[in-house]
Amino acid sequence: MAILPFTQPRYLLPLFLGFFQGALLLFFALFVTFDEPSAQAEDANLVAYQIYSTFPFFQDIQVMLVVGLGLLLTFLPRYGLSALTHNFLLLNFSMQWALVLQGLIHHFHHGQVHLDLHKLLISEFAAVTVLISVGAILGRSSPCQLLAVATCEVPAYLASEWVIVNCLGVLDVGGTITIHVFSCYFGLGVSKALFWAGQKPLHPKETPTPRSDLMSLVGMLILWVFWPSFVAVLCQPGDSQHRAILNTLLAMSAGAITTVVASSLLERDGKLSPSHLQNGSLAGGVAIGAVANMAMPPVAALALGSLSAVTCVLGFRFLTPLLGRKLALQDQCGIHNLHGLPGILGAAASAVAILVAPKDTSRSYVSQLSPSGGNASEVVGEQQGDGGVSRQALCQAAGLAVAIGASLVAGLLTGATLRLPCLARPPERLCFDDSLYFKFQDQDESLGAGSTTEEGALALKEHV
Amino acid sequence: MAILPFTQPRYLLPLFLGFFQGALLLFFALFVTFDEPSAQAEDANLVAYQIYSTFPFFQDIQVMLVVGLGLLLTFLPRYGLSALTHNFLLLNFSMQWALVLQGLIHHFHHGQVHLDLHKLLISEFAAVTVLISVGAILGRSSPCQLLAVATCEVPAYLASEWVIVNCLGVLDVGGTITIHVFSCYFGLGVSKALFWAGQKPLHPKETPTPRSDLMSLVGMLILWVFWPSFVAVLCQPGDSQHRAILNTLLAMSAGAITTVVASSLLERDGKLSPSHLQNGSLAGGVAIGAVANMAMPPVAALALGSLSAVTCVLGFRFLTPLLGRKLALQDQCGIHNLHGLPGILGAAASAVAILVAPKDTSRSYVSQLSPSGGNASEVVGEQQGDGGVSRQALCQAAGLAVAIGASLVAGLLTGATLRLPCLARPPERLCFDDSLYFKFQDQDESLGAGSTTEEGALALKEHV
């Protein structure tokens, strides 16, 4: 398969990444160190306990992001290698970039940065927003463009997260507002500004095959299994974490079944749509994040999970085509249905949960369950009285508004910079194709064009 | 590919599932709550400890059931999406259904149901029986039929498990008798009653391809790795759990090698059969469940693992064809070889292990290692004296008999109800095909019948 030379900016990607790695080394050499070894045996036991209580959650989240999300994106039949690799590259780049930015801020206030697992986890959360956002432009964007998105989105996320959690005191232990809603509208903004001209016609390589749908479904199942770890990792150990795990399990389970109901009712002949399953089953996990550790009855988690799944499937069926027609909005993975709508639902649920919570417990859980466990929210907790509860509910709404507004503006600006020609946006006819980014051996070796020849095709057919 | 309209009962699946979700919400709203938050710091530490000691095992088991078992079932080359999705749907449905049933029983005795991770785990075990049973009718059954199986099997399992563990005091920490033997004969009963007429001829889509065998093998490997968590999760922390983990590891390892020996000796040219590998390697884990935490030397675990693997492979080679010819018994996944025969072997091994255990330790392990940790088995422990040991061995045999008898009767009755026309049994020529249950984009979109056209086939060939 002959690919026309598309190589002008071939040095941009390695040069940019290489320069970044150099800067990272310099930054680490100057400012970052490990904790001092514990002097006392008790301290050593404490460190060991922290590892055993955090590291399994951390590993679960790594599996989700690297393997689960990567596989979920392989629904494009000829773009699997690119989807997996770009996801992996972006995760690492964004995590390092978030480490640097957080380290710089910390350095100007407190001096030397002490690296630990918790700081890596926070940086990983920043990287998640990038991985979600680029779903909107999957397949039609070059690696350079994706890195540009990461470069712009991580600082925007950190600023918005600081405002939402520390200034407004929003309760959002699972990142429903700060991560999912933010990254969704950031991604939609990027997509809108990048593909301003209008809706693309369906690309012939855009259609999933049963086999690529199967791989993507495996990715969804991996995400589904480990989602409770994502929601609960930042909870306070003990009751709060236990409740967050149970609520997430209930919401995910209800969402899985409701997705089948909704998809089956909406599709012709009562069949299921693979993309509904791949996304709807996870919608419950997105929505539950904001309320997972609050004092609410288990039935609320079930109801929220079901409602999110229905919303997600309805979004795929009606809203995405509508946005495509009316706003010429490209949303390749349907991030608005998986992260936007359930995120808004979750934010609304958190406000309701705060308002209707029994009086005597509201105070304790508000102060106890703040995601940062820090001073800002304890102040909020202190102010809880008669009006404190409704004020906290207002804060949740304000946090949602901030997340949507900030992300849309930042996303539109980022998308505009992606139109720079040096970022090597792939031409339409080469989109959704691994061969633009990967060198396959049979293109070069003496095998004679490999699997495209008659003989190669026959050989492969024998062994399907 | 034109599929004739097969749509009369298209509303039955979503209506049934939707109604069930509604009933579940109602039940949870009325009867289910979380534990009160711990008042004391010590209690909070205890909850945290329970999470760290149970949650990793729980996640391992979820990976096994959702990803491992799902992939194991994708050996049918055109039925992968259906196998994964039906497995996922059944797991969630059966778990919720078991939660409701257990909750109702608990409610009538003790009032409000307090949900925790342990209750979810017990419900997950009930769901496992359904996932195993439907392996016998994989590919020839509609989702409605599968849900009917789940609806009938979960209460039958709960009743049989109550009789076996609480009334008879059977020791079966890994569910060899209560889960594997029960679900195997339940599934065979269903299959017999459903396909009464006679043996089906080999369906052209029934033959695995190397690629579908590869996916299935990956599923087996995932199950193999996490099997120790399944066996050990309900053991008492400490020595008992340690021994259960070690015994399972030994049995699985011996079983893996013996499978290669047996398959290689039985197949022509000394080649291996993928289906032997996919099943035989796990047989050791099935058998070890009943004895994993008993006081027996490590060599017993190795021997049991080897013996189970040989039995499983022999079953595939000789017994399955025989049962097909003589009893017209369909067993698509060979559950009789993976769960039935090794389960019986494990039950026999548990009786032998109890009889030959050193006198001074038998008492302690019998009382210590009961799966429920509850009062029924402690009573058994109290009665241990000279005759107690042989009585306990008899109980193991009685438990096995109850499991086989109850499951066969319940399975046959369930299978008979599956013949109801409204459950939409798929016609033979549409069996083993995802397109009966999934809407693929290329069937509807303007691409012109997608991959079936000349152009589509060529395009795909280039990119195999």
Add this chain to the structure above:
Amino acid sequence: MAILPFTQPRYLLPLFLGFFQGALLLFFALFVTFDEPSAQAEDANLVAYQIYSTFPFFQDIQVMLVVGLGLLLTFLPRYGLSALTHNFLLLNFSMQWALVLQGLIHHFHHGQVHLDLHKLLISEFAAVTVLISVGAILGRSSPCQLLAVATCEVPAYLASEWVIVNCLGVLDVGGTITIHVFSCYFGLGVSKALFWAGQKPLHPKETPTPRSDLMSLVGMLILWVFWPSFVAVLCQPGDSQHRAILNTLLAMSAGAITTVVASSLLERDGKLSPSHLQNGSLAGGVAIGAVANMAMPPVAALALGSLSAVTCVLGFRFLTPLLGRKLALQDQCGIHNLHGLPGILGAAASAVAILVAPKDTSRSYVSQLSPSGGNASEVVGEQQGDGGVSRQALCQAAGLAVAIGASLVAGLLTGATLRLPCLARPPERLCFDDSLYFKFQDQDESLGAGSTTEEGALALKEHV
């Protein structure tokens, strides 16, 4: 596809494995037992704590070896089943063989062998060396030959590891020298002695397809995620383990990005090579093992990870073809680039880290962080003074030399025995093909040659 009868040694594999399982049973029956149950409640708590602190790491490593490494080897498009199965078989065989050998040694010194999770872990590490080494001859070797490699390599590894760690007191917590360097040069020695005659021409089935590259990439990602568990499992709990985890995460992350930089600069058109990604991203983890828990700043881990990735990619681009041309050296998986070069780099880094470490901490970490935690290294720790540090650095270099020398000699001898005709080396034209080792149903059943017929091919095409 007609396969000529290649069956003379068809009984060798099952007979050898069967005999080995019998010997294993005998050995376990005579010499191996479990620990006595803890008499005290405190001891039981200790056992429980040990499980919760070790078992999750152990499971992570099992996932790496069984699923991750297995999938990584499926880059050969028609050899996936064999790659997965042989890897699985070799892991189990080598682990049992290492258990026997270690048990025998222990038995002659201390009597009865008490089996625990730690002993299984040590045996698993011995098995890792075999799994790495056989990568050099993947696809061109029969299962009998692979088992012969395992039979020879495990004792060689145990001896070399004893010399390196216990006699020389080398610090190597992640097995950089003892596992990676040793297994790499062992494998190269085997390959050289086995394929003495000269370089093979490119085999038509040797070229990866995009789909097989995708599976292999998933395997790499699984290895990447769990690598910190592999490096940190033998560290002392507390600070040392925490530092090992963090250093590994940093090295892996830097390595992932640098791989993209290097591959993109070296390949034509700035494209990426799948094999670079599959290997380079892991090179950082290989190199960091020797220094993961040492007192060095975080920047060193980043730099080492980057440097290893660059070295690995350069090796693939220049050294492997050179070695092929000059030394006629076959290295199918490129183990020299992934394990050899980064391993040497890691060993050098450990010597440097010891030399430049701050005086006051060097003593403590040397004695504290020895992998065996045993007496040999504590003696080393005692001798630390002015000259102790440079002496320890020399020991690291001596350990590297021992690992390379011993493995090359042992590997060449092993490779020579692999030329025995009874070991059934596959003829060149049947290499890289699953059908030599697996019986597929369509070869035997009445379906009429299955997927190779016109009809089968058409049917499959429809469902790609």
